[in-house]
Amino acid sequence: MTAKQRSIEESRKDFDSYFKRVFNGFLSLVKGMWLTINIFSSPSRVITSEYPENRDTLKMHDRFRGQVIMPHNEEGDHNCTGCTLCEKACPNGTISILQTISPKSGKKVLGKFIYRFSQCTLCNLCIEACPFDAIFMGQEFEEAKTSRDDLVFVLNKREGKS
Ligand code: SF4
Numbered sequence: 397m398t399a400k401q402r403s404i405e406e407s408r409k410d411f412d413s414y415f416k417r418v419f420n421g422f423l424s425l426v427k428g429m430w431l432t433i434n435i436f437s438s439p440s441r442v443i444t445s446e447y448p449e450n451r452d453t454l455k456m457h458d459r460f461r462g463q464v465i466m467p468h469n470e471e472g473d474h475n476c477t478g479c480t481l482c483e484k485a486c487p488n489g490t491i492s493i494l495q496t497i498s499p500k501s502g503k504k505v506l507g508k509f510i511y512r513f514s515q516c517t518l519c520n521l522c523i524e525a526c527p528f529d530a531i532f533m534g535q536e537f538e539e540a541k542t543s544r545d546d547l548v549f550v551l552n553k554r555e556g557k558s
Protein backbone atom coordinates (compact mmCIF):
# COMPACT_ATOMS: atom_id res chain seq x y z
CA MET A 397 0.00 0.00 0.00
CA THR A 398 1.40 3.38 -0.98
CA ALA A 399 1.62 6.34 1.39
CA LYS A 400 -1.24 8.03 -0.44
CA GLN A 401 -3.49 4.97 -0.13
CA ARG A 402 -2.63 4.68 3.56
CA SER A 403 -3.57 8.31 4.10
CA ILE A 404 -6.91 7.84 2.28
CA GLU A 405 -7.64 4.74 4.37
CA GLU A 406 -6.91 6.61 7.64
CA SER A 407 -9.11 9.51 6.57
CA ARG A 408 -11.94 7.11 5.84
CA LYS A 409 -11.58 5.51 9.29
CA ASP A 410 -11.63 8.95 10.97
CA PHE A 411 -14.70 9.84 8.96
CA ASP A 412 -16.49 6.62 10.03
CA SER A 413 -15.56 7.10 13.64
CA TYR A 414 -16.77 10.72 13.59
CA PHE A 415 -20.20 9.75 12.26
CA LYS A 416 -20.39 6.87 14.71
CA ARG A 417 -19.82 9.27 17.61
CA VAL A 418 -22.37 11.76 16.26
CA PHE A 419 -24.92 8.97 15.88
CA ASN A 420 -24.29 7.64 19.42
CA GLY A 421 -24.58 11.16 20.84
CA PHE A 422 -27.87 11.68 19.06
CA LEU A 423 -29.15 8.29 20.21
CA SER A 424 -28.29 9.09 23.82
CA LEU A 425 -30.04 12.47 23.51
CA VAL A 426 -33.18 10.79 22.18
CA LYS A 427 -33.10 8.23 25.00
CA GLY A 428 -32.76 10.99 27.62
CA MET A 429 -35.55 13.07 26.07
CA TRP A 430 -37.77 10.00 25.85
CA LEU A 431 -37.34 9.33 29.58
CA THR A 432 -37.95 13.00 30.44
CA ILE A 433 -41.12 13.13 28.37
CA ASN A 434 -42.30 9.84 29.86
CA ILE A 435 -41.87 11.04 33.46
CA PHE A 436 -43.32 14.46 32.62
CA SER A 437 -46.47 12.88 31.18
CA SER A 438 -46.99 10.51 34.16
CA PRO A 439 -46.62 12.55 37.39
CA SER A 440 -47.57 9.50 39.49
CA ARG A 441 -44.16 8.02 38.69
CA VAL A 442 -42.29 10.97 40.16
CA ILE A 443 -40.43 9.75 43.21
CA THR A 444 -39.03 13.04 44.51
CA SER A 445 -39.62 13.30 48.27
CA GLU A 446 -40.91 16.66 49.39
CA TYR A 447 -38.93 16.97 52.56
CA PRO A 448 -39.63 18.30 55.20
CA GLU A 449 -43.35 18.36 54.31
CA ASN A 450 -43.38 14.54 54.33
CA ARG A 451 -41.48 14.26 57.62
CA ASP A 452 -44.30 12.38 59.37
CA THR A 453 -44.58 9.67 56.75
CA LEU A 454 -41.02 9.53 55.47
CA LYS A 455 -39.49 6.08 55.87
CA MET A 456 -35.85 5.53 55.08
CA HIS A 457 -34.95 2.50 52.99
CA ASP A 458 -34.20 -0.73 54.87
CA ARG A 459 -30.42 -0.56 54.44
CA PHE A 460 -30.18 3.03 55.64
CA ARG A 461 -27.62 3.44 58.43
CA GLY A 462 -28.57 5.92 61.08
CA GLN A 463 -27.01 5.89 64.52
CA VAL A 464 -26.48 2.64 66.45
CA ILE A 465 -29.51 1.78 68.58
CA MET A 466 -30.26 -0.86 71.20
CA PRO A 467 -33.92 -1.88 71.16
CA HIS A 468 -35.64 -2.45 74.52
CA ASN A 469 -38.77 -4.50 75.12
CA GLU A 470 -41.78 -3.27 77.09
CA GLU A 471 -40.20 -4.30 80.38
CA GLY A 472 -37.12 -2.22 79.51
CA ASP A 473 -34.90 -5.25 78.88
CA HIS A 474 -32.45 -5.60 76.01
CA ASN A 475 -30.29 -8.39 74.57
CA CYS A 476 -26.90 -6.93 75.43
CA THR A 477 -24.75 -9.08 77.70
CA GLY A 478 -21.83 -6.66 77.86
CA CYS A 479 -19.55 -9.15 76.09
CA THR A 480 -17.54 -6.26 74.53
CA LEU A 481 -17.30 -7.85 71.08
CA CYS A 482 -18.79 -4.74 69.48
CA GLU A 483 -16.36 -2.52 71.37
CA LYS A 484 -13.46 -4.60 70.06
CA ALA A 485 -14.85 -4.58 66.51
CA CYS A 486 -15.24 -0.81 66.41
CA PRO A 487 -12.23 0.64 64.57
CA ASN A 488 -12.22 4.05 66.25
CA GLY A 489 -13.29 3.67 69.88
CA THR A 490 -16.84 4.93 69.40
CA ILE A 491 -18.16 2.32 71.82
CA SER A 492 -17.11 1.89 75.44
CA ILE A 493 -18.54 -0.96 77.48
CA LEU A 494 -18.29 -0.28 81.20
CA GLN A 495 -18.79 -3.42 83.23
CA THR A 496 -19.91 -3.70 86.80
CA ILE A 497 -20.30 -6.53 89.34
CA SER A 498 -23.81 -7.85 89.78
CA PRO A 499 -24.79 -7.77 93.47
CA LYS A 500 -26.95 -10.87 92.87
CA SER A 501 -24.50 -13.16 91.09
CA GLY A 502 -21.17 -11.51 91.87
CA LYS A 503 -20.36 -11.75 88.15
CA LYS A 504 -19.35 -9.03 85.73
CA VAL A 505 -22.35 -7.56 83.95
CA LEU A 506 -23.01 -4.62 81.68
CA GLY A 507 -22.92 -1.32 83.50
CA LYS A 508 -23.01 1.28 80.73
CA PHE A 509 -22.92 0.94 76.98
CA ILE A 510 -21.54 4.29 75.87
CA TYR A 511 -21.89 5.25 72.24
CA ARG A 512 -20.38 8.46 70.83
CA PHE A 513 -22.34 9.26 67.74
CA SER A 514 -20.06 12.14 66.76
CA GLN A 515 -17.24 9.61 66.20
CA CYS A 516 -19.27 6.90 64.51
CA THR A 517 -18.58 6.29 60.83
CA LEU A 518 -21.70 4.09 60.52
CA CYS A 519 -19.52 1.26 59.23
CA ASN A 520 -21.79 -1.45 60.71
CA LEU A 521 -18.88 -3.54 62.06
CA CYS A 522 -20.21 -3.50 65.62
CA ILE A 523 -23.61 -4.76 64.44
CA GLU A 524 -21.98 -7.62 62.56
CA ALA A 525 -19.87 -8.51 65.60
CA CYS A 526 -22.78 -8.77 68.03
CA PRO A 527 -23.78 -12.42 68.55
CA PHE A 528 -27.00 -11.52 70.39
CA ASP A 529 -28.68 -9.12 67.94
CA ALA A 530 -28.62 -6.50 70.65
CA ILE A 531 -27.77 -3.51 68.46
CA PHE A 532 -28.86 -2.26 65.05
CA MET A 533 -28.38 0.68 62.76
CA GLY A 534 -31.35 2.97 63.42
CA GLN A 535 -33.52 4.76 60.87
CA GLU A 536 -33.40 8.22 62.44
CA PHE A 537 -31.83 10.81 60.15
CA GLU A 538 -32.40 14.17 61.83
CA GLU A 539 -29.58 14.12 64.34
CA ALA A 540 -28.19 17.66 64.25
CA LYS A 541 -27.20 18.93 67.71
CA THR A 542 -25.51 22.10 68.91
CA SER A 543 -23.26 20.33 71.39
CA ARG A 544 -21.03 17.31 70.96
CA ASP A 545 -22.05 16.20 74.47
CA ASP A 546 -25.58 15.69 73.17
CA LEU A 547 -24.22 13.03 70.83
CA VAL A 548 -23.09 10.73 73.62
CA PHE A 549 -25.67 8.06 74.41
CA VAL A 550 -25.95 5.31 76.98
CA LEU A 551 -27.64 2.69 74.87
CA ASN A 552 -28.56 0.27 77.64
CA LYS A 553 -30.71 3.00 79.23
CA ARG A 554 -34.05 3.32 77.53
CA GLU A 555 -33.93 7.12 77.65
CA GLY A 556 -30.45 7.03 76.08
CA LYS A 557 -28.66 9.11 78.72
CA SER A 558 -26.99 8.27 82.03
S1 SF4 B 1 -20.90 1.65 63.21
FE1 SF4 B 1 -18.67 1.41 63.04
S2 SF4 B 1 -17.80 3.30 63.87
FE2 SF4 B 1 -19.95 3.21 64.51
S3 SF4 B 1 -19.89 2.27 66.54
FE3 SF4 B 1 -20.22 0.62 65.06
S4 SF4 B 1 -18.20 -0.15 64.56
FE4 SF4 B 1 -17.91 1.83 65.56
Ligand code: SF4
Nearest residue numbers: 476477479480482526
Ligand atom coordinates in the same frame (compact mmCIF):
# COMPACT_ATOMS: atom_id res chain seq x y z
S1 SF4 C 1 -24.12 -5.11 71.88
FE1 SF4 C 1 -23.73 -7.27 71.43
S2 SF4 C 1 -21.53 -7.41 71.05
FE2 SF4 C 1 -21.91 -5.46 72.08
S3 SF4 C 1 -21.59 -5.92 74.25
FE3 SF4 C 1 -23.77 -6.13 73.82
S4 SF4 C 1 -24.04 -8.28 73.37
FE4 SF4 C 1 -21.85 -7.89 73.21
